[in-house]
Amino acid sequence: IVALLAPDFASVGGKAELTSTMTVIMMPFLLFISLAAVVMGILNTKNRFFIPALASSFFNLGSIIGGTTLAFLLPKYGHPAIVGMAFGTLIGGFLQLGVQLPVLKNVGFRFTPVLNIADPGLRRVLKLMIPATIGLSATQINIFINTNFASSCAEGSVSWLNYAFRLVQLPIGLFGVAISIAALPVLARQASTNNLAQMRTTFVSSLTMVFCLTVPATIGLIILADPIIRIIFERGAFTAADTRATAIALSLYGVGLFAYSANKVIVPVYYAINATRYPVIASFLAIGFNVLIIINTIEYFQHRAIALSTSAVMIINFLFLMVVLYRRIDGFSLRNLMAGLLKIATSAVVMTFVLLFFYNFFSAQFHRSILHQISFLLLLIFLSATSYIAVLHLLGLQELNDIITKIRARMAR
Template sequence: MKNKAKQSGKIAKSAATVSIAVMCSRVLGLVREQIFAGMFGAGMAYDAFVVAFRIPNLLRDLFAEGALSAAFITVFTDYDTNRTREETWQLASNVLVFFGILLSLLTLVGIFFAEPLVNLLASDFSAIEGKTALTILLTSIMLPFLVVISLAAVVMGILNSKGKFFVPAMASAFFNLGSIVGGVSLAFILPKFGHPAIVGMAIGTLIGGTLQLMVQFPALLKCGFKFTPRLRIKDPGLKRIITLMIPAIIGLSPTQINIFINTNFASSCVEGSVSWLNYAFRLVQLPIGIFGVALAIAAMPVLAKHAAKKDINGMKETMVSSLTMVFSLTIPASIGLMILAEPIIHIIFERGAFTAFDTSATANALILYAIGLFAYSSNKILVPVFYALEDTKYPLFASFIAVGANILIITFTIEKFQHLAIALSTSCSMILNFLFLSVVLYIKTGGYSVSYLFKALGKIAASGAVMALLLLWSRSFLTAQLNGGLLQACIVLAAQIVVASTLYITLLHFMKLQELNSVTSKIRERFSR
């Protein structure tokens, strides 16, 4: 128990650091989405941008935030633990050179095949004149984003393995900052030269991605990194990373297939469906990033070190502690998003080209996405455990099960529920994925403390239920304030969230949930500094 407390404190400290940085990034991300909503609403231009960005983003999820990141951290941590300093930095340099070249070639191929890619992803766009052509143009502009963001992920992996979390987590805030400043500036300038304003936002994405990579360099040099511009294809460390990546890419590809299927279905729904789903999922990504991704980033090096030392018991304790923290943070977030969906969307997006109808459509999607929030975030913890164990076949099976469930649910519900069918199927498939991975890990590792998880879940559910009652009671008052001005509505919403969160944390504190106390104490420490 002492060891579990120590692990939770260590992960909570790193997660608190990452959460603060991710919070800055996600807030700037919301500002970026507000700008999109105000300038372009939920119509042709933003639909085209979402689909165009989805193509490099699908590949980014495979390389930057998926297979490459997890495989690199596993091997780099092993080198850092068991090899010389020189060998460790040579591996890092070789990986940067190899993937810089590989992804540049992949980007050129993507630009060449941009038209068939867009037609495959959103064939129904051709029904609206100029929509497919605009999407192809935006795709060609944004594809190089894949290169810079993947290299940024490698640099982030190095810094995380060295115990540096704040700078790499904060780097994504610079992506949003670059996208906002560069994109908005160009969106006002380019129409004067006959180009659509949305093209400026596409170029802004490249500016933001480059900033995300560059801002990490000073911290990397402080760690003693020495870049060697040399490509060694036969390097055993690089081979090991690629060996881990191949099954991991296959394992992650069903998730990307799901996104592809969802985008294809959404493009066949009424115009604006792609935009509504994207705005709603952006809001769900706020707690996913602050809680799920932050905890996964903090836990991954710890899991990798346990794996390098063959300490399976330590790995299981880390996983259970991390999952408990995820549950304690994402379940109340889901409750809040579901109950306050419409007021939140109204306050954040409803202005300019974004109408009251768009608010309603987006809010309904948000409610259904929020159902699977806990599972989506928990999978961010479970999948790296398989990578640390160098066993990637089970995430592959889980992903294919999720794809099958996704297709079935959408097929039977799309006609009646339109874009809402996609949000519902996403949550259901994520929950199924989570259940499968949890059971397999229990069998594979010889069992972990399920009783501890269920006791914690009972405390979380009880506290969440009380919080939900408070929010339901006060929701009607908030709805009445929406017509009283934006500032007034913001103040009332913020007050509701603060009071509900305080009640929830207080209840869990009295119930003595160790993990949440660890998180809150570390966040207090960080802010007090």
């Protein structure tokens, strides 16, 4: 498997062997993540959305915190630090499953090992799985392509890209996946009753909320990439040069964050209206564009070309799905969508100025102790987020006001 995915690893002594060892360590991750996805689906049918949506964040936290801790400890016992990151991935996968199990028990689920192929529900699931599996296979092909290209770049490129992509998955899991999971049952119910007018309204509102949450996250990832990477990874064999290379990749991945998250909301609409072939077409178009962009940019940009291509492909994918969906459901309110985007963009500009001002003002603090760096990073996030929310609230974004109203209602109970 390693020889197929990363043939250039064999040219570096011990690298292919180490990769094989890490692959074996992470093999149970497939079981954990598959079960986590099944449990998430069951809980969603029971209208339990919060913990399943939060579960992917537990994976990111477990893999990052567990991985970096073990990467620090394992060299003391004669093991490479990178092996700690492999165990961290395993820990993250276990946490993503484990955090959902108590909720699964609370909704009355009891596991019984029975396989009935004739069950109509199972047959319908298998039928829906076919286009979804084909679409996901395209994603895995892109990962294969990216890894192959990255292995031919400078030493460390695969790790730089993996670390950066893992970090960008955190806001995707928190925002894009969470909103799509909450919106899917509503959209499916509206589609099944042929209530297309309400479905269009729900879709525009969900998409606006995705932009509302991911645009500031994108700005934060781009501007604060260096301190984020330095705080999390820069120790031991991970040098300042690795920090800079990973930060650049994180910034480039961040550019496509809004599109990646938006696609998580758009694709379920296609499934709700039984137009599953279009996400599959989009996925395979993405493969072609990905290869084309990387081939034409990798010689000059090296590992940056792969991160840039990933974001570019996500944006192309987003535009394709939006245009086709607009035609499939006889349009949706572009006026409402653009009005929301204008308010988000205005707030984002203010946030950018606030963040840049305070980042430059506190820049010296990011060369002191790790506690100082963490404290001032959190302060920057707080100041920029506060400015963004304040302007957005002042401009009257309906989706934000709805969230504030719900929070106040819960606090009043």
